[in-house]
Amino acid sequence: MDSTVKAIELKELWRRYKSADDERARERLVVAYAPLVKYVVGRMRSNLPGHIDEAELTSYGLGGLVGAISRFDPDREIKFETYAITRIRGAIVDELRTMDWVPRSVRARAREIERANRKLEAQLQRVPTDEEMAGELQLSVEEFQDRLLRIYNSNLVALDEMWYAGDGNGDQASLLETLPDSRAADPETGRGLSEEDVRANIVTFIGAGHETTANALTWTLYLLSQSPEWRARVEAEIDVHFDPDDETDPTERLPVTKAVFEEAMRLFPPAANLVREAISEDWIAGFRIPAGTIVSVSPYVLHRHKTLWRNPEDFDPSRFLPGEREKIDRYAYIPFGAGPRVCIGQAFAMQEGVIVLAHFLKRIRLDLFPGHPVALQQRITLRPRHGMRMIVRRR
Numbered sequence: 252m253d254s255t256v257k258a259i260e261l262k263e264l265w266r267r268y269k270s271a272d273d274e275r276a277r278e279r280l281v282v283a284y285a286p287l288v289k290y291v292v293g294r295m296r297s298n299l300p301g302h303i304d305e306a307e308l309t310s311y312g313l314g315g316l317v318g319a320i321s322r323f324d325p326d327r328e329i330k331f332e333t334y335a336i337t338r339i340r341g342a343i344v345d346e347l348r349t350m351d352w353v354p355r356s357v358r359a360r361a362r363e364i365e366r367a368n369r370k371l372e373a374q375l376q377r378v379p380t381d382e383e384m385a386g387e388l389q390l391s392v393e394e395f396q397d398r399l400l401r402i403y404n405s406n407l408v409a410l411d412e413m414w415y416a417g418d419g420n421g422d423q424a425s426l427l428e429t430l431p432d433s434r435a436a437d438p439e440t441g442r443g444l445s446e447e448d449v450r451a452n453i454v455t456f457i458g459a460g461h462e463t464t465a466n467a468l469t470w471t472l473y474l475l476s477q478s479p480e481w482r483a484r485v486e487a488e489i490d491v492h493f494d495p496d497d498e499t500d501p502t503e504r505l506p507v508t509k510a511v512f513e514e515a516m517r518l519f520p521p522a523a524n525l526v527r528e529a530i531s532e533d534w535i536a537g538f539r540i541p542a543g544t545i546v547s548v549s550p551y552v553l554h555r556h557k558t559l560w561r562n563p564e565d566f567d568p569s570r571f572l573p574g575e576r577e578k579i580d581r582y583a584y585i586p587f588g589a590g591p592r593v594c595i596g597q598a599f600a601m602q603e604g605v606i607v608l609a610h611f612l613k614r615i616r617l618d619l620f621p622g623h624p625v626a627l628q629q630r631i632t633l634r635p636r637h638g639m640r641m642i643v644r645r646r
């Protein structure tokens with residue numbers, strides 16, 4: 252159909268539906284705009300785990316489209332397509348949030364691994380090795396590690412998609428739009444989110460997400476100001492591979508920038524000390540841990556341990572370049588923690604850190620203000636005690 256004719260016909264359908272409440276006109280509007288659902292599903296589909304069915308997503312999306320048609324006011328200055336895409340995406344994300352994202356088979360395997368782990372820990376009085384775990388589960392070590400990876404990835408994808416389902420083109424449902432939804436029950440308690448829960452979540456996100464990333468970026472900029480070699484390498488990479496107007500994720504195109512950010516978090520982990528309280532008696536590496544003991548794991552110490560790192564005090568981002576990064580032991584580098592309470596913002600923070608650095612360093616160069624004292628201060632995060640006074644120059 253000619254697009255002008257189509258526009259006139261759509262206008263007429265809107266008029267009949269809104270002023271005369273014509274049901275036929277509403278149905279025809281749904282059919283006319285159905286391609287928007289296909290478009291949104293197509294874009295979300297590629298980022299979601301394989302077991303999520305496209306037909307299911309489409310039906311959630313259609314619900315969003317119907318809602319958008321009934322709520323839309325054609326007299327307002329906003330394009331229906333833009334409005335509808337947000338609502339369609341919001342409807343899909345809402346439904347996904349109420350689903351159990353992790354396939355049942357993966358959950359069952361996770362429980363099996365937990366049981367084996369508990370049994371072996373009780374027997375051995377220490378953390379079992381991968382070999383011992385594999386033996387207990389009657390798997391090869393590779394099979395065991397593959398299972399762990401699958402469980403870890405399915406959780407990671409679930410969390411990432413829940414919060415960051417947007418595609419950077421402005422047509423995603425915002426966090427605020429999808430959060431206060433009393434229909435989205437917590438799978439553990441069966442309860443929806445109260446307003447208080449929403450507020451607490453936002454406070455946690457700002458507290459856990461802002462201060463940490465801001466410190467990581469501050470330390471990165473400080474370290475770069477001390478290393479002309481790495482600063483030149485980052486600038487060269489950004490000049491060639493980073494376009495500030497391109498909104499796609501640049502992290503994989505900027506391995507040097509990413510490595511610098513990771514190395515900065517090795518030397519100055521924003522969460523420098525992780526603390527747990529033993530809820531019952533336990534044994535770690537032959538030491539008895541009475542119930543109630545406060546146990547601290549320090550990423551700061553671990554990241555500078557001379558048995559784990561070559562020249563640990565040196566700023567050397569090449570440790571994190573592709574080819575070297577894979578050699579680092581999972582538990583030697585834990586800026587985002589590890590285990591069940593690992594940072595849920597990890598993927599987001601990595602992307603955010605690299606993007607902010609790329610935007611900054613494309614345009615400006617930062618040098619430490621001469622004589623400014625740099626010292627550490629461990630509050631909840633690891634901060635520069637006297638702030639970080641720097642001179643900003645346009646590149």
Ligand code: HEM
Pocket residue numbers: 455456459460461463464467520521522525526585586587588589591592593594595596597599600
């Ligand atoms: C460079 C940035 C970040 C660093 C270094 C960092 C580090 C950490 C660490 C080490 C933990 C585990 C704490 C523990 O084991 O006691 C943690 C947990 C957490 N992080 Fe992050 N984080 C960062 C960014 C973010 C962002 C951007 C968000 C959210 C948008 C976030 C949300 C959280 C939450 C909610 C938890 C608690 C998870 C739980 O207990 O289940 N973090 N973070």
